[in-house]
Amino acid sequence: MTATEIDLKTDPYRPLVDPAAQVAEPGTNETGHAVWIAGVDYATAPKLVLADVSPEPWDGPPGPGNNWQAAPVPGREFVAVPPVVSDYVIRAKKAAVADLAGFDAILATFAPTMVAAVTAGRTKVEDALNRRATAHAHIGGGEELNARETAAYDAVTAMTQPDVVSGRADIKAAAKARADETIEWLKDCEYDALKALDELGAKRTTEADYRWALDMAQTLGLMGPRHSVPLLMNAMVLRPAARDGEGLGRAQALLPILKGLYDSGANGYHAPEVEDVIRLAEVVLRDAKWYAAHMKLRVARRAMWQVRVCAEEYVARDGQTPMMRVQTPQVKGQMQGRSAFAELGIK
Numbered sequence: 001m002t003a004t005e006i007d008l009k010t011d012p013y014r015p016l017v018d019p020a021a022q023v024a025e026p027g028t029n030e031t032g033h034a035v036w037i038a039g040v041d042y043a044t045a046p047k048l049v050l051a052d053v054s055p056e057p058w059d060g061p062p063g064p065g066n067n068w069q070a071a072p073v074p075g076r077e078f079v080a081v082p083p084v085v086s087d088y089v090i091r092a093k094k095a096a097v098a099d100l101a102g103f104d105a106i107l108a109t110f111a112p113t114m115v116a117a118v119t120a121g122r123t124k125v126e127d128a129l130n131r132r133a134t135a136h137a138h139i140g141g142g143e144e145l146n147a148r149e150t151a152a153y154d155a156v157t158a159m160t161q162p163d164v165v166s167g168r169a170d171i172k173a174a175a176k177a178r179a180d181e182t183i184e185w186l187k188d189c190e191y192d193a194l195k196a197l198d199e200l201g202a203k204r205t206t207e208a209d210y211r212w213a214l215d216m217a218q219t220l221g222l223m224g225p226r227h228s229v230p231l232l233m234n235a236m237v238l239r240p241a242a243r244d245g246e247g248l249g250r251a252q253a254l255l256p257i258l259k260g261l262y263d264s265g266a267n268g269y270h271a272p273e274v275e276d277v278i279r280l281a282e283v284v285l286r287d288a289k290w291y292a293a294h295m296k297l298r299v300a301r302r303a304m305w306q307v308r309v310c311a312e313e314y315v316a317r318d319g320q321t322p323m324m325r326v327q328t329p330q331v332k333g334q335m336q337g338r339s340a341f342a343e344l345g346i347k
Helices: 083-099 101-107 110-137 147-204 207-223 225-242 248-264 272-284 288-316
Strands: 049-052 078-081 325-331 334-339
Touching: 049 083, 078 083, 078 272, 083 101, 083 225, 083 272, 083 288, 101 147, 101 288, 110 147, 110 288, 147 248, 147 288, 207 225, 207 248, 225 248, 225 272, 248 272
Parallel strands: none
Antiparallel strands: 049 078, 325 334
């Protein structure tokens, strides 16, 4: 279908009807028809693409290769966006991951420092158990112990037990101290991330941005959505996305005003094209700082649980490295596995 087949004056916003469409494709609505904004050249406009705007790191586009289309993916939030916005989301997520490299590096020191903390207790337990095993090996030669051999066996166990108990107590105390220290650090990181999110809007928006938003609000009242939507899409979505966040302060300041117009329906603003602008502007406002703060929150909260469980595993295994594994996707037909505590520095 070409642009000449649609009268933008009488029908400024409508789905592109594709009679050949059989199933929904990425970037289309549920009927398989691409949807666009008033004033866009329908003949040359690119399709919308799916972008994952969740705090999860970027790990490739959705598609049959990673099975994102076949089943829901926990933690993912897919939104149909113009390609320029998808590229912006990818860049923002990669920048956020780079910003968190120092945080990840510190978290990965947990296991090595835990090993050092429990070494003394582990060595004490191992020495006691080795002495016990050596002594037991010299008691009795038959299949069953007689009364004298049994008494000797029990005596050796009793003699070495205090060192075993003491060593295990040392391991438990060292593991708890190391875990408590790490959890306190994670709580501080969580606080810093929440504070950064609270301050993000204020730091992003200037007095000039608010003045621009107020002037634009007056303009919107005069123009109506038919003529203002292309301007809004450019100012609040396409320009910030194409220029890595340039003008986000204006979008932040104008968005509440636009939402108010949409909710009230004033001057015809309760329209699907206005809703699209609002939806896409909210996506673009998720810049690298937003993703970094949310990623830090996600990792910190998960790591708190991992640290507690990992410390318990060290205690249960007498100071030995935890062996808990999780499955990862198949590679060349073989199921791979990694440590459940990989983020803590355990391979």
